[in-house]
Amino acid sequence: MRDICVLITCCNGIISPGQISCLRDIDERSVRIVGVDASEFGYGSRMVDCFRKVPRANDPGYVQILLSICEEERVDVVLVANDAEFFLSEYKQEFLERGTQLALNDSDLLVSVDDKASFFRLLQKKGLPTPKFHVPANPEEFEEACHDLGYPENPVVAKPRRGGGSRGVRIIRPGLSKQKILLGKLGNQDITFEDMCAGLSEGDVFPSIVVMEYLPGIEYSVDSLVDQGEALIIVPKTRDVSEPGRSLVARVDCNEEVVEAVSTICRELDLHYNINIQFKRGSDGILYPYELNPRIAATIAACRAAGANLLYFGVKLALGEEIPPVSIHNGMRMIRYYQEYYEFPEEKC
Incomplete structure (x- = not known):
């Protein structure tokens, strides 16, 4: 079985070493690993065979830089580790022309x-099956959604429609004290209904969120x-x-x-x-x-x-x-x- 080269994006994340280790000590072949990341600080870049610092995925030149790396390093497969890079699926043909398979679903999906x-x-x-949910378009619809989902008898969850890693997820719980929230555990996602309403009311554009029942x-x-x-x-x-x-x-x-x-x-x-x-x-x-x-x-x-x-x-x-x-x-x-x-x-x- 021929040896191959695999490129992993966002290779300096806190969980990247575990992902990279999955390509080491493969019995049936040797795998050369190329890692790319916008940051050079992380253990993942010390684990790969070749590290290339790249701009962030929203940089206009990101796609061309990644294509060039694939061509230069003769990459066989690209593994995408970040939601922000899903748009790369639109460039599958460009990767194929360089002999590289992009392991991503089609862009529409x-x-x-x-x-x-x-x-x-x-x-x-x-x-x-899906949890009960609403997509509010303004503060009034948000309040109605929370009550329809059982607040204040039950907690309610609000989160951005897009984004991963639990970023922006908030659990709206009844009976919370602000002191408990301020002095609570690291990474606390709890918030009061009043503070959530106040935050969503700021700014000229209502944020794109989904409100769902608490599971x-x-x-x-x-x-x-x-x-x-x-x-x-x-x-x-x-x-x-x-x-x-x-x-x-x-x-x-x-x-x-x-x-x-x-x-x-x-x-x-x-x-x-x-x-x-x-x-x-x-x-x-x-x-x-x-x-x-x-x-x-x-x-x-x-x-x-x-x-x-x-x-x-x-x-x-x-x-x-x-x-x-x-x-x-x-x-x-x-x-x-x-x-x-x-x-x-x-x-x-």
């Missing part, structure tokens, strides 16, 4: 699922490898301890209901490559999908440890190679921790 309101509507159209039950983050709508491998994980945007402690739970829900969504939406879907149970006990990430996700390294190297299998899928059978270690637990990396100057004091 990416636009639909990246918008949370559009994602919910797409699920509804397919007759699939109090168990949470799943599910990684899967999908081939034209067929889920080949599914690895469900419970989020036992988390902080906004990432799992700190997760456990593989091969729950058949979750597996079936993922298979159905992948089939109905005709998804492809690496897909991450997040679920929570509602107060009615029903399992609701609340976010879909059509890319390599933060906990994909845990799938490798559990017996399914989904990130590398995504590369094989992009190259048209056969995916081997796997056996998943049900019950395996991931505990995330931070470790320091040190660089020393040549001279000592």
Whole structure:
């Protein structure tokens, strides 16, 4: 089997080392890894074989720079690690002309699922379960939406329609004190109804948000490898301890209901490559999908440890190679921790 070169974007993220490690020590071939990022500070750039500093994805020259890197480094597959780069799907042909496969879904689908309101509507159209939600256009509609979703008897969730990593997510809870919010735990997403209304009323343009019911039950983050709508491998994980945007402690739970829900969504939406879907149970006990990430996700390294190297299998899928059978270690637990990396100057004091 021939050796290959894989490019990973946003390689200096806090969870990037786990993703990069999925391409190391591959028995069947050697994988050369090229990492790109707008920042040179991060351990990921020290793990890859070649690091190239690039502008941010919204820079007008970003696409051409990435294409040039792929040509110069003879990249076989590009793995996108950030939602802000989904627009690259529009340039698949340009990458192909340079011998590079872009492991991304088609741009029309990416636009639909990246918008949370559009994602919910797409699920509804397919007759699939969705949490109750509203898309307010002004402060008055926001207040009406909160009350319709059960506030103040129940909490309500508000979040930007676009964006990942739990950025901008707020849980509107009754009976909160501002002192508790100010002095609460790091990454606290709680906010009072009054403060949320006041914040949304500022400015000339009402922000594009979705308001949804609060789902109090168990949470799943599910990684899967999908081939034209067929889920080949599914690895469900419970989020036992988390902080906004990432799992700190997760456990593989091969729950058949979750597996079936993922298979159905992948089939109905005709998804492809690496897909991450997040679920929570509602107060009615029903399992609701609340976010879909059509890319390599933060906990994909845990799938490798559990017996399914989904990130590398995504590369094989992009190259048209056969995916081997796997056996998943049900019950395996991931505990995330931070470790320091040190660089020393040549001279000592």
